[in-house]
Amino acid sequence: MAFEEILMRKRMLYVVIVCIVLVCGEENVQYSNDDHTALLSFMTGIVSDPEHVLESWNSTGVHMCAWKGVMCNTARTHVVQLDLSGNSLQGTISPALSNLSYLTVLDLSDNFFSGHIPKELGSLFRLKQLSFSSNVLEGDIPTDLGQLNRLVYFNLGSNRLEGQIPPSLFCNGTSSLQYVDLSNNSLTGKIPLWDQCELLELRFLLLWSNKLVGQIPPTLSKSSKLEWLDLESNSLNGELPVEIVKNMPRLQFLYLSDNNFIAHSGNSNLTPFFASLVNCSNLQELEVAGNSLGGEIPSIIGDLSTSLVQINLGENHIYGSIPPSIANLVNVTLLNFSSNLLNGSIPSGISRMRKLERVYLSNNSFSDLSKNRLSGSIPDSLSNLFQLRRLLLFDNHLTGTIPPSLGQCINLEILDLSHNRISGMIPSEVAGLSSLKLYLNLSNNFLEGSIPFELSKMDMILAIDFSSNNLSGAIPAQLGSCIALESLNLSRNLLHGHFPVPIGKLPYLQELDISSNQLTGDILQFLQVSATLKNLKISFNNFSGTIPKDGIFKSITVYSLQGNPGLCGSLSGMPPCKKKKILRSIIMPVLIMLIGTPIVCCFGYPLVFRARTRQKSAIFVEDVSDDEEQATTRSKYPRISYQQLVEATGGFNNSSLIGSGSFGHVYKGVLQDNTRIAVKVLNLKMGGETGSFKRECQVLRRIRHRNLIRIITACSRPDFKALVLPLMSNGSLESHIYPATGSSQSLNLLQLVSICTDIAEGVAYLHHHAPMQVVHCDLKPSNILLDKDMTALVTDFGIAKLVKGGDGQGCEDPADLHLFSISSTEGLLCGSIGYIAPEYGLGRHASTEGDVYSFGVLLLEFITGKRPTDILFQEGSNLAEWVKSLYPNKLEPIAQQALLRFPPPGTPVYTKIFQDVIYEMIELGLMCTQRSPSMRPSMLDVAHEMGWLKQYLSNPSTLPI
Ligand SMILES: *[C@@H]1O[C@H](CO)[C@@H](O)[C@H](O)[C@H]1NC(C)=O
Ligand SMILES: *[C@@H]1O[C@H](CO)[C@@H](O)[C@H](O)[C@H]1NC(C)=O
Ligand SMILES: *[C@@H]1O[C@H](CO)[C@@H](O)[C@H](O)[C@H]1NC(C)=O
Ligand SMILES: *[C@@H]1O[C@H](CO)[C@@H](O)[C@H](O)[C@H]1NC(C)=O
Secondary structure: OOHHHHHHHHHHHHHHHHHHHHHOOOOOOOOOHHHHHHHHHHHHOEEEOOOOOOHHHHOOOOOHHHOOOEEEOOOOOOEEEEEOOOOOOEEEOOHHHHHOOOOOEEEOOOOEEEEOOOHHHHHOOOOOEEEOOOOEEEEOOOHHHHHOOOOOEEEOOOOEEEEEOOHHHHOOOOOOOOEEEOOOOEEEOOOOOOOOOOOOOOOEEEOOOOOOEEOOOHHHHHOOOOOEEEOOOOEEEEEOOOHHHHOOOOOOEEEOOOOEEEOHHHHOEOHHHHHHOOOOOOOOEEEOOOOOOOOEOOHHHHHOOOOOOEEEOOOOOOEEOOOHHHHHOOOOOEEEOOOOEEEEOOOHHHHHOOOOOEEEOOOOOOOOOOOOEEEEEOOHHHHHOOOOOEEEOOOOEEEOEOOHHHHHOOOOOEEEOOOOOOEEOOOHHHHOOOOOOOEEEOOOOEEEEOOOHHHHHOOOOOEEEOOOOEEEEOOOHHHHHOOOOOEEEOOOOEEEEEOOHHHHOOOOOOEEEOOOOEEEEOOHHHHOOOOOOOEEEOOOOEEEEEOOOOHHHHOOOHHHOOOOOEEEOOOOOOOOOOOOOOHHHHHHHHHHHHHOOOOOOOOHHHHHHHHHHOOOOOOOOOOOOOHHHHHHHHHOOOOOOHHHHHHHOOOOOHHHEEEEEOOEEEEEEEOOOOOEEEEEEEOOOOOOOHHHHHHHHHHHHOOOOOOEOOOOEEEEEOOEEEEEEEOOOOOEHHHHHOOOOOOOOOOOHHHHHHHHHHHHHHHHHHHHOOOOOOOOOOOOHHHEEEOOOOOEEEOOOOHHHHHHOOOOOOOOOHHHHHHHHHHOOOOOOOOOOOOOOHHHHOOOOOOHHHHHHHHHHHHHHHHHOOOOOOHHHOOOOOHHHHHHHHOOOOOHHHHHHHHHHOOOOOOHHHHHHHHHHHHHHHHHHHHHOOOOHHHOOOHHHHHHHHHHHHHHHHOHHHOOO
16 A cells, blocks of 8 residues: 555544544633643744744734634633644644643644653643654653543654553553554564453554564454554564454454564465454455465455455465455455465456456566466456556466457556567557556567557557567557657567657657667667667667767667667777678679579579669677676676586486587586576597686687677586586577477578578677687587577587697697597587588698588578488588589579478568578578688678678568569
């Protein structure tokens, strides 16, 4: 419950109680000069009266009974009420007030009175109402106040009182107390309601936000008129009160949150507690959140009063499923079960709870221990909840699709379904929820399809987050109508096309993250005009153009721009703008010459138009290396001991083995912090010197690129050397190119082209931009790993050098090569059969050209679907030679075959585009696999070429055909 709400309710209560007090009449007594003197003494204690309420007190000739805040008896002889609440008075409370012996009401609440409460006030035996709430009073509550045994309303809430609650308050004769509020102080000790004490008239007991300990006193069960019990935010313990609340049929508000209560039967049974509340026919709010309560929600919860409006059981350790009987509670507007250990599905009967406004079933980040794991799909029937204002279901295991009927929840203000496993499209009905005010978060799911343009109706929404899904298509320009939008995150999807200008012109837009998509064009010029934009991230797209210098770009870092091969400018870390010669114009004549057949007429147009379109500079974006990044990277290299690796992999158990290669075995494992790792244990038959191993590892660790696997750490002992790498959830490319029989999981053409682009960029970095030039030596599908977004990461680069001990230049020495080939099970250390460049067989040194050759083989392998190690090629020929023999006139069967494996979407236009791309990849493969190393393109050129193909495939319309 909101703090303001509490205060407001309490103020209303106060009015009620004051009326009770006033009805009890006044008394007629002789004039008292003492009262006059007492009031004047009281006034001297006041040091500031900004609202001049005491003006009348200070003027001569005004009778005391006419002073502001003073009320006398009818005979005007004695003061019976002093009410100076809410006047911003500053000062101390004078003990002289104790001489106002006829006083029944003393209210100094909502001022700035400081100091102690005078113990003398205990002599005001006629007092029925005492309120000092919301001041800055300190010290103990005087024991003498226990003498006020006609007191009905007693409120010292929201001060700075400390010490224990004096037992005399609750325990001196027959108490008439109805309202006790000591909340929001720093009171300590137990609640002093001893056995012989009884508060039979008590209706309100508010002790929230103190430091009270111990159990709820059993004697409280005698206060059977209790309506409101608020003990929130203390350190109370023991089992949840059962015998106590059983005797309180009038209970309306029960707040026990944020204490140390436990459930019955050793914190495992919540049934007695809920059962004891069944007879509270007026119960409106029940809050037991934040208590580490165990047990399941009993189905008897459905037998609670239908008057119940709010239930908060959040932040506990409640497990099991949500009982369907919850749906009986038809008057509930707030249901908070967040941050528990609940599982199962959301009961569809919940739709009967027509008044629900706020549904919190999410985990939230308060505690890592408590994560709900609700599964199943979102019930369609939620749509009946017309009053629903907030639906928070994030961080569960929800599956299925977003029910379009949610669009009927026309009062919805917040919708957060993020971090689930929801798939399908975003229904246009939901996108059209114009009521959404605060945010719409659908991030980290498996949503696909395009972004519905109906979003334009959300003209009040402040933030939209669709990041980390599989959304495709173009970003609808209609988003420019979400006029209040401050934050838009569409990152990590498959969006392509241009970024719509109207979105960049949104008047309040502060954050825009569209990174890791396939967006194209030049968006920078118009974004620099935005006056509000503070955060911009467009990295890893295909944006192009010159980086401007104004607006957001004054403060932008290369980190936000990297991975856009077409971007250039004077920003440090970005390539300067310059023209580059066109690859095609060099390669083509060479290829024609080599193959000796005129080809221009065969599939001439792609070549021609490409020559026209590829005017842009080919720039390879180097990885970031600003200081901050370096620092975080360094801290990402934890020290991991041999012992930890043994534990993580179950003692390098066979069941953890995920791969074997010429360099050793690879095991999967989980570190204690739940990091999933792959441990590559290097085969050290040939020995190796620890010092150089470490040195080489250090160099390799400094190699950082989006498409190169990051080395978490290296573990080195004389007899054991291992590299610890992050485990990639989608395994190696090998398993995707050649899926196990029965599994239909295969790549589509765009994914394949994207993967090839990634590989090319990673290797190009190794060749041309890494701190030292690294020759991979062993490019093949099993050395390409795929992360959860199907981004390809090249692994095993430079390992040749590591194993060897770093004394030479990689595997350059033919003698070494020979030696290694003996110790390896799969063939030569530098390269694998089928992928290895022909010159290596002639004793040539390992080279970047050799890697280009292997990459060419990869391309041809992907397109033809034939392993380069197939029997077919083993007699004198190889994959490249075979394809070359069919080039260019007999490629049709290969292309047709490829189209079957990578079927284009229905339309003929796409068939043509796919065909183009397939032919282009074959050509590139042939260029890379030319016999003469010097005739092969560089990896930079290859990466550029692949990037271009990817762009063409994902957004053909942007290119002139
Ligand atoms: C009352 O009047 C005196 C003298 O006029 C002044 O000094 C004092 O501050 C006044 N007190 C209050 C509470 O207004
Ligand atoms: C109450 O009034 C009497 C008589 O005027 C006086 O002596 C005494 O000090 C007063 N009490 C307080 C606490 O000011
Ligand atoms: C209890 O109240 C009586 C007056 O009713 C008083 O004389 C006595 O001191 C009080 N006891 C305590 C402990 O406050
Ligand atoms: C729901 O609450 C309202 C008051 O808020 C009450 O009048 C009504 O009777 C309740 N409905 C049921 C079924 O108890």
